Amino acid sequence: MPFRTLVAACALAVASGMVMPPGSAIAGQSKTIILTPKGKQAQAIREGLRIYGWANNVRNTALVDQRGKNNGAGVSQNGSGNFGAVVQRGRNNSATLAQNGNNNAMAIFQVGRGHTYDASQNGNGKSGIVVQLGR
Numbered sequence: 001m002p003f004r005t006l007v008a009a010c011a012l013a014v015a016s017g018m019v020m021p022p023g024s025a026i027a028g029q030s031k032t033i034i035l036t037p038k039g040k041q042a043q044a045i046r047e048g049l050r051i052y053g054w055a056n057n058v059r060n061t062a063l064v065d066q067r068g069k070n071n072g073a074g075v076s077q078n079g080s081g082n083f084g085a086v087v088q089r090g091r092n093n094s095a096t097l098a099q100n101g102n103n104n105a106m107a108i109f110q111v112g113r114g115h116t117y118d119a120s121q122n123g124n125g126k127s128g129i130v131v132q133l134g135r
């Protein structure tokens with residue numbers, strides 16, 4: 001694992017406070033985890049996602065990183081200080097992310113196949129993480 005990927009993963013895990021139990025996605029099943037914190041936890045996730053973007057050399061406010069086949073993603077942002085990411089590993093995954101407002105942060109991680117997720121953030125200072133695993 002490249003160093004910057006390791007740093008980003010650690011920052012994201014610390015910022016979100018999310019710990020995945022071993023064996024949480026069983027073969028043939030799919031799991032979706034959605035985090036939408038408020039207050040200081042939301043701020044921690046926003047900063048963690050910004051670190052993730054920095055570690056991946058995101059110069060603008062959006063990142064789409066796809067590996068696999070037949071994946072589709074779209075990001076729309078209106079406002080300033082927003083960060084959005086869609087990271088897909090596998091095949092036949094689809095995700096859209098729309099952000100309207102300022103200082104919002106959202107990441108969608110899809111690992112496996114056949115996941116679909118559409119996210120929308122409206123307002124200021126919103127944050128969230130969506131993780132879809134399995135299949």
